[in-house]
Amino acid sequence: MSARDSDATALCNACGETLAIRDGIPDFAAAVGTLSTRPNRSPSQWLMETRGFAAIYETPIWRPLLVRLGAGITMQREIDEVLAFASGRRVEAALDLGCGTGQYARAMASLLPDATIWAADLSRAMLRKGSRLAEAQRLERIRFYRGDLHALPHADASLDWINCSGTLHLLPDLAAAWREISRVLRPGGILTGMIVVMTTGPLRHLQRRANQRRHATFLDRESLRDSLEAFGLSRFESTAYGGALLFRCERAEA
Numbered sequence: 018m019s020a021r022d023s024d025a026t027a028l029c030n031a032c033g034e035t036l037a038i039r040d041g042i043p044d045f046a047a048a049v050g051t052l053s054t055r056p057n058r059s060p061s062q063w064l065m066e067t068r069g070f071a072a073i074y075e076t077p078i079w080r081p082l083l084v085r086l087g088a089g090i091t092m093q094r095e096i097d098e099v100l101a102f103a104s105g106r107r108v109e110a111a112l113d114l115g116c117g118t119g120q121y122a123r124a125m126a127s128l129l130p131d132a133t134i135w136a137a138d139l140s141r142a143m144l145r146k147g148s149r150l151a152e153a154q155r156l157e158r159i160r161f162y163r164g165d166l167h168a169l170p171h172a173d174a175s176l177d178w179i180n181c182s183g184t185l186h187l188l189p190d191l192a193a194a195w196r197e198i199s200r201v202l203r204p205g206g207i208l209t210g211m212i213v214v215m216t217t218g219p220l221r222h223l224q225r226r227a228n229q230r231r232h233a234t235f236l237d238r239e240s241l242r243d244s245l246e247a248f249g250l251s252r253f254e255s256t257a258y259g260g261a262l263l264f265r266c267e268r269a270e271a
């Protein structure tokens with residue numbers, strides 16, 4: 018890895034690609050040229066990539082407010098309940114996928130002081146903010162990187178736990194996500210997360226329209242469970258709070 022921190026490069030000894038490093042964050046998404054480079058990103062993804070949005074994301078006017086309105090619970094309760102799905106498990110390597118500003122990654126790092134914690138996101142703005150917040154809490158050991166969840170820079174069966182909260186329903190194609198998550202999870206490893214599901218209320222109409230435009234994928238609980246199962250992600254369990262489903266499943270043993 019060359020030395021200048023703000024504008025350095027590193028050679029990935031697994032894939033042989035040269036990675037750009039900005040603000041100490043290696044860019045695996047640019048190296049593999051994945052969906053991150055597509056011109057027609059969704060409006061929500063466009064927003065996630067702005068600095069202003071990253072700045073307000075964890076404040077009381079955004080993510081905590083949305084979970085309060087949509088699920089009727091606090092942000093802390095959401096995180097605690099999702100993390101509880103992993104309690105008592107052997108975890109050496111974990112990934113917070115679509116980490117945003119890293120609120121889950123920080124909770125995972127505090128819970129697992131000896132594990133390697135990766136945190137991946139497409140948005141440079143979110144990652145920069147996340148890495149500053151982690152530093153402020155002396156959690157510099159969280160390894161933030163820019164990556165696309167459709168092409169993760171992890172070896173097959175190398176992770177014990179993947180958390181993906183608040184992100185999955187924003188993707189146009191969940192099958193592609195399940196394929197990649199299933200590849201990098203070890204047999205017996207778990208996927209946890211929060212996903213916004215299809216509601217029965219007045220928002221249903223807007224959710225359907227977002228599905229049709231491929232700006233999002235809102236499923237009901239059963240369709241979610243079945244789609245995970247089709248990629249070897251079984252033993253599904255979930256708790257519903259309004260439109261938010263907290264869930265866990267497990268990569269089937271070989």
Ligand SMILES: C[S@@+](CC[C@H](N)C(=O)[O-])C[C@H]1O[C@@H](n2cnc3c(N)ncnc32)[C@H](O)[C@@H]1O
Nearest residue numbers: 065115116117138139140143165166182183184
């Ligand atoms: C609503 S935020 C969720 C952040 C955090 N996990 C939380 O629970 O607050 C969704 C995040 O997913 C990221 N994202 C969207 N598509 C992605 C992809 N294909 N690969 C990696 N990250 C992605 C966005 O950049 C954004 O930061």
